[in-house]
Amino acid sequence: MEMTEDVVIVGAGIAGLATAVALKRVGVRALVLERSQGLRSTGAAITLQPNAWLALDALGVSHKLTPIYAPLFKRYVTNVSTGDVQQSLFTGKGPRTVHRKALLEALADELPTDSIRFSSKLAAIESQEQGGGASTAVVHLEDGTVIKSKVLIGCDGLHSVVARWLGLAEPVYSGRSAVRGLARFPQGHGFKQEVQRFEDVGKRAAFVPLNERELYWFFVCEEENMTGEPEQIQRQVLEKHAESFPSVYLDVVRHADLSTITWAPLMLRYPWGIVFGNLRKGNITVAGDAMHPMTPDLGQGGGSSLEDAVVLGRHIGNSVIRNGALMVPGDMAKAIDDYVKERRWRAAWLVTGSYISGWKQQGGAKWWMMFLRDGVFYKYVFGWIAGLVDYNCGNLPAVSSGKED
Ligand SMILES: Cc1cc2nc3c(=O)[nH]c(=O)nc-3n(C[C@H](O)[C@H](O)[C@H](O)COP(=O)(O)OP(=O)(O)OC[C@H]3O[C@@H](n4cnc5c(N)ncnc54)[C@H](O)[C@@H]3O)c2cc1C
Secondary structure: OEEEEEEEEEOOOHHHHHHHHHHHHOOOOEEEEOOOOOOOOOOOEEEEOHHHHHHHHHHOOHHHHOOOOOOOOEEEEEEOOOOOEEEEEOOOOOOEEEEHHHHHHHHHOOOOHHHEEOOOOEEEEEEEEEEOOEEEEEEEEOOOOEEEEEEEEEOOOOOOHHHHHHOOOOOEEEEEEEEEEEEEOOOOOOOOOEEEEEEEOOEEEEEEEOOOOEEEEEEEEOOOOOOOOHHHHHHHHHHHHOOOOOHHHHHHHHOEOHHHOEEEEEEEOOHHHHHHOOOEEOOEEEOHHHOOOOOHHHOOHHHHHHHHHHHHHHHHHHHHHHHOOOOOOOHHHHHHHHHHHHHHHHHHHHHHHHHHHHHHHOOOOOHHHHHHHHHHHHHHHHHHHHHHOOOOOOOOOOOOHHHOO
């Protein structure tokens, strides 16, 4: 089968769905290709920082989630070795933790029903030059379908086929991995809207309320392989890695809903691979983890994917407004270049800030680590890193109502 589309987005994760919503807002229809049979919500929940909520505001989606998920207003950080507890207030809007499924559905519900094609795995791509600066992206799916499109956006995650085609370096292992899950308390857990975080040498854990009966929890450590049945993973956390952690944390892990437990190695793309890498070829580019996989220490992978969507939507929307049509030879390439220019350094700083933050959090109580943490990190680096999560990626341009689907 052969098809023709204006815009093809590969991947119906946060980046892909948000990009499709952004394009819809500026009057551009996109077809989203997803290899799975439905929306994937691996990881169970996600904490969205203020920058993510600003992006969701711009996409016109935040109002669907804010009545359900309350903001977090305080954070406690317990040093497991010394027992010291530090607390800090979230200023401004504060983060909120949401079910991944709810976020994906809130985005998908904004799209026309036929705009997501499931069981559609991208196998290969090519770019055909059309002359005059125009090019066509040709997408080959595993089932033999061929789709020609004016613009192709790879939102296909960590092991992106599109990023590989662009020549971006493969993501690397950070040296740490994470277990995540939901804990359910049918009678209520009794915790306030506060983050409880625990840090030890090479280990970091936290739990946070989603609602009155569910907590989202995670555990990060240097164990390279924790695969196996969820029950085994839970047992390894409780009996091997977190056995010295406070009982309040262990009790949360004991209440885990096994069907939500997953383990993942934490990967990143080196920031210089993003700064100097080829993020556009013809009218083909990447967004989300496909561009900037990062460790989750600042909770920014999903948030920055939402920012990508707004910025790409803005530049493509401006091109449509300038030209009255989606594809004017050369101008779409300029729109994508403007997107890449705006995102490249921001993404590289987020990868860097996340990595430094993780390294600092897990350093433990050795004297030199305490010197680096208290004498250097909190004095000189913390303010810069904290500011990264308050970033405002801006809005989408207004288009005449006739252009929107
Ligand atoms: C342990 C952990 C905790 C995290 N916590 C947070 C947090 O609190 N806050 C936050 O903002 N971020 C967090 N993140 C990061 C966040 O999960 C990711 O950055 C985000 O999910 C990226 O979204 P994406 O759409 O780019 O990629 P993905 O979510 O990976 O989506 C990619 C989609 O593309 C599809 N796909 C892949 N290949 C193909 C193909 N060949 N053809 C068709 N479809 C394809 C996949 O099936 C998938 O649906 C965390 C990450 C981890 C690992």
